[in-house]
Amino acid sequence: MPEPRNVSELKSFQGHLAYIRRFISNLAGRCQPFSRLLKKGTPFEWDDACRNAFNNIKAYLTKPPVLVAPIVDKPLLLYIATQEKSVGALLAQCDEDNKERSLYYLSRTLVGSELNYTPIEKTCLALIFAIQKLRYYLLEHSTNLISRADPLKYIMSRPILSGRLAKWALLLSEFEINFIPQRAIKGQALANFLADHPVPAEWELTEEFPDEEIFLVKVLPPWEMYFDGAARRNGAGAGVLFVSPKKDLLPYSFVLTQICSKNEAEYQAILLGLGIAVKMQLPQLNIYDDSALVIKQLTGEFEVKKPELKPLWRYAGELLAQIPEVSLHYVPRSENGPADALAGIAASLAHLDERPNRVPVCEQWVIPPPAEEEIDEELTKEIEESLPISASQNQTEDWREPIINFLRHSTLPVDLRESYEGLLLRCLSKQEGLQVLKEVHSGICGAHQAGPKLHLQVKGLSYYWPTMLRDAIEMARTCKPCQFHADYIHQPPVPLHPTVASWPFEAWGMDIIGPITPKSDSDKQYILAATDYFSKWAEAAAYREVKATTVADFIRTQLIYRYGVPRYIVTDNGTPFRNRVMDRFCEKFRIQQRMSSSYNPAANGLAEAFNKTLCKILKKTVGAHKRSWDEKLPKALWAYRTTARTPTQSTPYSLVYGAEAVLPLEVQLPSLRIAVREGLTTEECAQLRLAELESLDEQRLEAQQRLECYQSRMTRAFNKKVRLRSFQKGDLVLAVRRPMLFTSKTGGKFAPKWEGPYVVQEAYTNGAYKLVTANGSELPITNGKFLKRFYP
Template sequence: MKKDTPFEWDESCRRAFQNIKDYLMKPPVLMAPTSGKPLLLYIAAQEKSLGALLAQNDDQRKERLLYYLSRTMVGAELNYSPIEKTCLALIFAIQKLRHYLLAHSTNLISRADPLKFIMSRPVLSGRLAKWALLLSEFEINFIPQKAIKRQGLVNFLADHPIPAEWEVSESLPDEEVFYIEMLPPWRMYFDGAARKNGAGAGVLFMSPSDDLMPYSFILSHCCTNNEAEYQAIILGLGMTVEMGLSQLEIFGDSALVIKQLIGEFEVRKEELVPYQKEAQRLLQKISNVTLGHVPRADNSQADALAGIAASLTQFDSRPERIPICERWVVSTLEKFSEEEEINLVSVYAIEEEDWRQQFLDYLEHKKLPEELKARSYVQRVAPKFCLFNNTLYRRSYDCILLRCVSKEEGQALLSEAHGGICGAHQAGPKLHLQVKQLGYYWPTMLRDAIELARHCTACQLHANYIHQPPSPLHPTVASWPFEASGMDIIGPINPKSSANHQYILAATDYFSKWAEAAAYKEIKATTVVDFIRTQIVYRYGVPRYIMTDNGTPFRNKTMDNFCEKFGIRQRTSTAYNPAANGLAEAFNKTLCKILKKTVAGNKKDWHERLGEALWAYRITYRTPTESTLYSFVYGVEAVLPLEIQIPSLRVSLREGLTEEENVRLRLQELESLDEKRLEAQQRLECYQARLTRAFNKNVKLRSFQKGDLVLAVRRPIMATSRYGGKFAPKWEGPFVVQEVYTNGAYKLVTPEGRRLPAINGKFLKNFIHEYSMVECKKLQPKFNYTKKCVVTNQIKRSRQQSSD
């Protein structure tokens, strides 16, 4: 109203004001759905547009509108067939109205049946397979259209879609009722540091619950700062792909790397092109990823991780654990300056506020937390909770009230459901589902269930064997014939031979695969020494080393003195790991196959057939070297008895040669022998490389450090207790890793201090356990391995005297 304008109020103004009041007092056109009643979904598809309408019958059997949608088709959608456009309208509706359809059963009303078209296809592929997957989580029933009802309105929506330039509002009229919490994506911060003496990379992952996962990597080669930045982001993306994350936000303080990856900057330096291509390849494996540049001050944690890695270049390739603790020296010194120091292990627990209190305060007194983030969280999540008889409950998606318990009560519930009465020691996800079905809830119940199942000692001891190899294959290659030999014992053989022999002692050369073997009644230390002296040293020279197992005939003082006298190094394989001496084991298998076929008539003359079996083995063509063993050692093929009976070409030619020509021909063969051996060595290395690639495809890296607690597969040599039977555990322990050898071998000790033989890493796995104070006291005098415990080394003298 303008100034100096008289105010007039007549009957028409009064009626208009009354109409406004009446309109505001009437219910809105769009209603909220009622639980327990099915929804009605109308869909329509025109030539270039789609329409959908959601309704529900009220108590008077009258349809009430809940929501309506429409849009135009774009791109390839315009080329769809009419039935495919109807399917597209259904998919468009369920994507927009997902929160409605998940809570109710839905009756689909349409002229055509899109459900039948999608589900009746014999083979689903492309978009039809994607649509079928989207429809699988809803309960939708098709009802043929019999009357117009709301179909006319749906057709109107399809004929008049929302223009493409309009901004579609994401707010829903009843989003307070059907609220679905979307977890924020993971965040990754990266940084690289290049210095004069080394380079490092730092990666920091932040989960949706703000849990931190820091990683530092020492780069093995010096590089520029930009290369270190690329190394950091590639390492982080590799871990992201391994963790299976689908949403990720990446932040770094290097504007060059970020803008080159998003395409704003061109990669001009050739040394950065391989890094940029590898990063782009890994980015394509993540479905939803964003990259952003942040100032260095906001990336301080990743910068510190990279700086630490760049400074610690003196360490080798094994991972190092650097504890970071919060301390203040002055108060500690003042407190314990006059106290006697004795060893004590104690465990402290920090009291945490009950997570239910903030919701109880809000529901009872409308009191909100002081922090802005916590205040927003309580206001958003509080509608899911309710109070009943002064007890907090949470509404589930199945409309079931779950009693809210504290974390301590939840741990007790999980322990009882996992290993208590009727506890089946289920895995973490199943345990979480069981406790939830019983009617309990706390925010971290899934994570707590997984952790409890992982820490359960019974579950670890009875877990299945790990069949994937823990480390890559390490092939053994000798550089020259008879440089190294592998020895093994075959037997006892049943039946014994006619000469009462029951053992075969065999030795195989690692380069030429030449084998020597002899039969014995029994094998002692002197037997092995005589065999090496007569069959190997006196024939082919002193080998550089001999590979054997840990049997008593090989591991004794007589053998040690003999090896020391001739300068032979003796290597042994780990227990129950014949693959470490695989060449000897392979020859044993081949020799046994030949003997089985040659002694079929009289099984007690196998000691007489042993020479024939060795002869057959030596003149057989070998795939790795692509030659026979005889020609590989002597430079010429052996003359077989068959060639004498029916003269072959080479036998006929040699008969016509003079002695001088024969000597000259033999010298030429010997001069070309070295070249043949070098070519055979190259073929052998290529053959082993193919085997290594095939083996390493199944490798799942698993390593242990000194001081780790591990479980070992039960073997007779590893058994520390005499119990067995059908219900015996598959694993035994825990043991402590005392030494780490090369090629995946470890030395273990028991908690009592008893040393065990070396064992291969494929028979080990990590033991996850939280020590109690009593268990820590038992382990502390011999081993200083206390995990997840806070160790203090001081106690007041007065407390000790009072305890005495």
Template sequence: MYLSMSSEAISSVLAVEREGEQRPVYFVSRALQGLELNYPTLEKLVLALIYAARRLRRYFQAHQIEVVTSYPIKQILLKPETSGRLAKWAIELGEHDINYHPRTSIKGQVLADFLLEIPDGGSSAKEKVWVVEEAPTEQGSWTLYTDGASSREGSGAGLILTSPEGEEVTYALRFDFHTSNNKAKYEALLVGLQLAKQMGVKAVTTLTDSRLAENQVNGSFEVRDPRMGKYVKMVKQLVGSFGWFAIKQIPRSENKRADALSKLKSTCFDHLSKKVLVEVLRERSIDEQQVSILTPAGPTWMTPYQEYLQRGALLDGHDEARKIRIKAPTYTLVNGELYKKGFTSPWLKCVDQAKGIEILQEAHSGQVGAHEGARALTGKVLRMGIYWPMIQRDAIEITKKCGECQSYAPVQVNPSAPLSNISSPCPFY
């Protein structure tokens, strides 16, 4: 399956490979209408796949479909931020056996007419859709606006991360430690780069009104303060994870939005819109933290989902593989950890059964335990943001084996069977 899009239309072609040659089976195209014209590039490509799956449903149900594309369609369908129409499309596509592969070379002339169906202005559709850049450039990079401020009332920072399609992620930071203006700007820069790295961004253009930060990162200014040197070192380490990076100084008048977010440190965050993400930093980014890495003893129930989300690997059995593929859209990987989407709660962190039993015992009879029943105990752990498939059964077993709960349990005094009169065979004298 090949996908294509332009500003006004979407199209797809279904091909089958026989004897080393790709032969077309069906060609589907449709003109975009209304709000669909404003969809980003990736959403238009997913819409083309949805439209093809609906029109060619008999092929999608009977065969394994390989989508050949140079765009990260699989990642946007599985990421935690997916919402609205993308979430609905991901659920609809989850019933089919679809694999995504990067596009290499197109064999033969099977797509000649397909690529010429959608002209875009004076340029051909082939140049717009199928050109893949060898390395990210400034034209396709994300833009990061950062700013930090410090005063007697407190310290804070703000950042705005904008995608090439114009989508924004607004972030506000408040520091629980005292810092200077320059260090607050570095904190904002570090958090912004970490956020871009977690989102899988490959090209970043950072805009800041700090001349010191720009020249120290570029190497034009000498770093004399040891603490400032740690900030510069951490920034350069994060820069190495991007394919293309640039930092530029802009006038303060062009950075008003990030500056306004940085000055929210002494105010309450309750009045902010839900689109503005707020985080409180307890420690400096350059402070070293001791982290104990726990490795699981062996494969757990999370292993099939992690392998499928990371490498697309499935189990050998057909039924087990289909079950994993259908349930995978409700899971996601964040920093290597598995999370599950809840119905009435945010993302739940997945743990193995042994760790989950320890959490149940602590919540049931620990320092904060109240010896609840199995149903209340299960809800309590889910509200804590923890999940594993056998949570309800484990909660029932723990409440049954609790000695204190059994000691004060209600005692059944009713007879097991109805009472009946016994008549004596001979009268008593």
């Protein structure tokens, strides 16, 4: 912290000291030499008295009793603050009197690219700097973070973490930190003070402590082990109970496979317990038992006289030497009750045969390797005969028992597997697993769950076989009721393929509107409409009924005689469009008739869009005279043709005739263009008209470019929802039931949504398919979005 060089810096220094005056005794007296420099008109002269007072305050802030040691199991307070070029932090804690005490001060300057961080990123940097320096404090305590902004929310609520934010989030994941908004807390003022006066990067830090990161060492109590042995006529057992420093209990119960005395059982119990302790690598262990003989023999107070106990005593000494710090204590029988109970349980359950046993009992007999030079041959032979011993606590029973049980009762041992959750699962064969899946999926209480849910339910019933997840998915996928009652697939199966027309009247989309109720006064109830794909020009006529000859006459009189022979016409699969008359008519004029797939109006979207717009105009113009809609049809067509369309941003009239139509309103209230034309001569009008016709091609090219851009935007938006789904010739598929009315129920509440299966006879481009039934009858061409694969 540099010395103040002028009055402004001195005032700033004293202002910060005022916020932390409760940490400094006699602050007014310590600042007395500064008071004369603050008087008006006094020159700023930093003499020895000011320098000594400044150094005295700095020394006071870095020595006890300002900093104190943390209190175990109490939360910490972490204050962080940022400035333009520095960050600071203060670690504090409330003592027994609920007064905040400082534990650690931190501050540093920002360097390099850190100076360009946003304010919230600087706050995050201050937090990361604090947790890296105070790691050993924060791992041991829960921490309350106090700051102006919440860096935890900024880091953890980002939708995508990358770069330094991802690294910071990973560093924060191991700490228990809770954010508290900044209040009028004095500790925040000290954090701001540290941020304003950071340690310069060129300063060399001197450490007064060998390891400043380890400020608190928590000494845990040693482990405790209680053991006891039980010997009876029909068996013997050993019990061991470990007590961790956090008072967690680890009980062990062992069935001793050899008949032995009480003292031998005691030695067996301590040997088993010491073996476990050596495997756990316990640094400290206190051992307790109610047998004074065993304890005093192991401590050396008593001599071991019985030859059968000498190898056990010697082996126990070897195990005790492997533990760094161990102590043996004698306790009354009343204080060794749990270990005595564990030994008694093991001794009682030694010969229960086939009776139920829910207590996990480990079967073992431990005899240390004998020293041949100290034990006579007879004792050595005796010990070696009793050495079918295993160091494992989970040694199985006699290997002949399962064979005997199978020959006598035709029963096999239960094969169990332990799951990651600790549950014991019964292992099944492939055939048994399929039987379980079938019963759970579609049995008496089956709910026809999906594959993953079916797998979890079977696992919850404590069954296991290696391919249960794959079998569950396959079972749910091939279930016929699940296939026929599955939900509709709303995602399109193929990308969008818009119809492209390069010139006016090259392609028309045709459709029939009706029957319309009420009928018109002239008894008409249908409208036959056609829309040009390029200019959006529309033609429509009202009819009493629409037949094949009606459609052919409409195309001849309304389209060909006015606008020329089109290259192709797009229609649906309705009877008026799909017949011999239309085939001969199209063949005569060499017109391509393209039919959309059944129940797929989107394939002829332009015609459907015009139908919707025309109906809206008629609804708003007929008024109370509903039967006059056929008389209003020409006016609705005129309104549609003189309105700019969104794809081309031009009116259909201007794209066809090269100029905008003169509306009746412009005659009643002359517009500017009408007024200009009235003042022109005949030759000038002709020249103006020729100029408009010459610019018509350019206007149409611009409209085509706008149309292509519009179709491109629509295609990108549509393709985002595509989930590719295709079928090949010969595949079995299911089709949505017809008629496909998604807004109403069809065929009853419990009718299936799909029907079939059908065979794909032919696959067309753009996702259309020809299907046949099992008896060979053909179905209309169906779009792929109404199909899904069938699994027999």
